[in-house]
Amino acid sequence: QVHLVESGGGVVQPGRSLRLSCAASGFSFSYFMMHWVRQAPGKGLEWMAVISNDGRSIYYADSVKDRFTISRDNAKNTVYLQMNSLRTEDTALYYCARDNPDYWGPGTLVTVSS
Amino acid sequence: QTVVTQEPSLTVSPGGTVTLTCASSTGPVTSDNYPNWFQQIPGQRPRALIYSTSSRQTGIPARFSGSLLGGKAALTLSAVQPEDEADYYCLLFYGGVRVFGGGTKLTVL
Numbered sequence: 645q646v647h648l649v650e651s652g653g654g655v656v657q658p659g660r661s662l663r664l665s666c667a668a669s670g671f672s673f674s675y676f677m678m679h680w681v682r683q684a685p686g687k688g689l690e691w692m693a694v695i696s697n698d699g700r701s702i703y704y705a706d707s708v709k710d711r712f713t714i715s716r717d718n719a720k721n722t723v724y725l726q727m728n729s730l731r732t733e734d735t736a737l738y739y740c741a742r743d744n745p746d747y748w749g750p751g752t753l754v755t756v757s758s
Numbered sequence: 759q760t761v762v763t764q765e766p767s768l769t770v771s772p773g774g775t776v777t778l779t780c781a782s783s784t785g786p787v788t789s790d791n792y793p794n795w796f797q798q799i800p801g802q803r804p805r806a807l808i809y810s811t812s813s814r815q816t817g818i819p820a821r822f823s824g825s826l827l828g829g830k831a832a833l834t835l836s837a838v839q840p841e842d843e844a845d846y847y848c849l850l851f852y853g854g855v856r857v858f859g860g861g862t863k864l865t866v867l
Contacts, residue, residue: 679856681804688861689796689804689847694854703854706759744794744809745849746816751803 646670646747650740653752656730664725666740666749674698674718676743680725682736683751690736695723730756760784762850764859769867770838778862779830780848786829787850793831794849795824797842798861804847808833840866 652664666678680692693704693714702714713726723740737751761783770776780793787793795808806815808824811831821836831848843866848859 681858688845689798689849689858691849691856691858694856701854703856705855705857739803741804744806744815746806746809748803748806 646742648740648742648747648749650738650749650752653738653754655755655757657758658730658732658756660730661726661728662730662754664727664738664740664752664754666723666725668721668723668740668742671742673721678714678716678723678743679741679745680712680714680723681739681741681745681748682734682754683739684733684736687736692738693725727754730754732756760852760855760857762848762857762859764846764848764862766860767863767865769865770835772838772840772866774838775834775836776838776864777827778833778835778846778848778864779827780832780850780859781830782850784852787826787831789826790851791831792851793824793826795822795831795833796847796849798845798847800845807846835864838866842866 647669650666677696679694695702695714711729716723735756739751741748763781793811796804798804812824823834825832846862
């Protein structure tokens with residue numbers, strides 16, 4: 645059974661950094677691309693980034709491409725999102741998702757506030 | 759910046775049929791945009807419904823169908839049930855980058 649669990653969220657001050665993790669299980673992680681998607685409170689879904697199965701191909705949304713970095717460790721079945729220079733507008737529930745995307749984790753909440 | 763546009767809200771009667779659409783600011787939506795559709799009930803994670811225009815995800819009933827219609831991606835719900843009341847999002851592919859639509863709030867009334 646496919647299982648994705650995000651972690652690393654919390655309250656952080658503007659300008660600081662945070663690294664999110666997404667632990668995967670129940671499937672051959674190294675065969676699938678992985679996405680990060682966020683949802684601000686009361687708002688719609690916003691696609692953030694995708695990384696190919698081998699990590700060689702990466703794409704970002706324009707809104708974050710100079711501040712966020714997606715990476716993965718196939719030995720640990722984990723995908724990461726490094727978020728730098730955080731802004732109040734980055735406050736959201738951050739989801740990781742597999743492939744199409746088809747399976748989603750429950751999300752981890754990031755609150756950027758002074 | 760690419761904008762993907764959906765109807766903000768739609769209402770349908772139980773047992774009825776409704777079509778949601780998804781338009782791209784770059785031009786007609788085609789199969790090369792690999793349209794995806796998701797359902798989200800408030801407080802829950804998104805649920806994948808359709809990928810690559812018209813392929814249903816595992817376990818999705820046949821009353822959910824995807825297509826291309828008049829230059830847009832479309833999601834049609836047939837025999838609508840009260841539990842279909844939710845937010846629906848499309849996702850389009852642009853050569854690597856993906857963009858979500860703003861979502862359609864579907865009310866079953």
